[in-house]
Amino acid sequence: MARKTGSHSEITGPKVRDAALSLFARHGFAAVSMRQIAGEVGVQAGALYLYTKDKQSLLFDLMKTHMDELLAAWDAVAPMGDHLAQLEAFTRFHIRFHLDRPDAVFIAYMELRNLTPDNFAVIEALRRRYEDKLEGILRDGAQAGAFTLPDTKLATLAVIAMLTGVNTWYREGGRLSADRVEEIYWNMVRGAVGAGPIPS
Known part of the structure; x- marks a missing residue:
């Protein structure tokens, strides 16, 4: 018997998610x-409805997968060392992780407005968990005198916005390598938190 179009052997969940x-x-x-x-x-x-309830479910699945992978990847790094070393690890991690996933990053930031309230609350909670990782580093560093910050929450949002902004302009094979971009941004982050530039 001929297989029906759309049968399980011809379509998989990952293919649907990749296309979406x-x-x-x-x-x-x-x-x-x-x-x-x-x-x-x-x-x-x-x-498609063998693999997702509707388009909203697809969007939510893409965003949640991105945030789950981001949090798991950061937890796996588990940076050690002093406050400056932890901040450097976060800076480099954030740039590297997001540069490898430009479509997921774009959707994660630009399509939040299209989530239902319940789905938005889930994604927002995951985003806050990730922000809390950086805020903890900045707060502990400020308390230890390693950083000069008038408001750690504001500094957290500013640093993440700056780092995520790399995705809007960076192109592989362009004037700057990814490694060089990391170095430049790390120097800027140091300055932004009052730790001074990288010693020459």
Whole structure:
């Protein structure tokens, strides 16, 4: 018997998520239909519902997966050393992790407004957990006199915004290598927290 289009052997959850990730990043969540996602995968639209309830569930799954992977990757690093060493580890980690996932980063920041309130609350809680990792480093460093910060929460948001901004302009093969970008940004972060530039 001929296999029906969209059968389990012809479509997988990862393929659906990859297609949705690419299309959402390229065109925006609101402009993408389930039919377009199905076309990208090469199946009939009805087959998608074997793997996701709806488009909102797809968006939430992409965002939650990104945040779960980010938190797990940072926890696996478990940086040791003094406050400055921990801040350097965070700076380099954040740049490296996000440069490898430009579409996921774009969606994580630009499509928050399209989440339902319940889904938004889950993602926002995960984002706060990640921000808390950096804020802990900055708070402990400020208390120890290693950093000069009038407001650790504001400094946390400012540093993360600065580091994530690399994704908006960096292109592999451009004027600066990823390693050089890390060095420059680490120097700027040091200055931003009152630790001074890297000694020459």
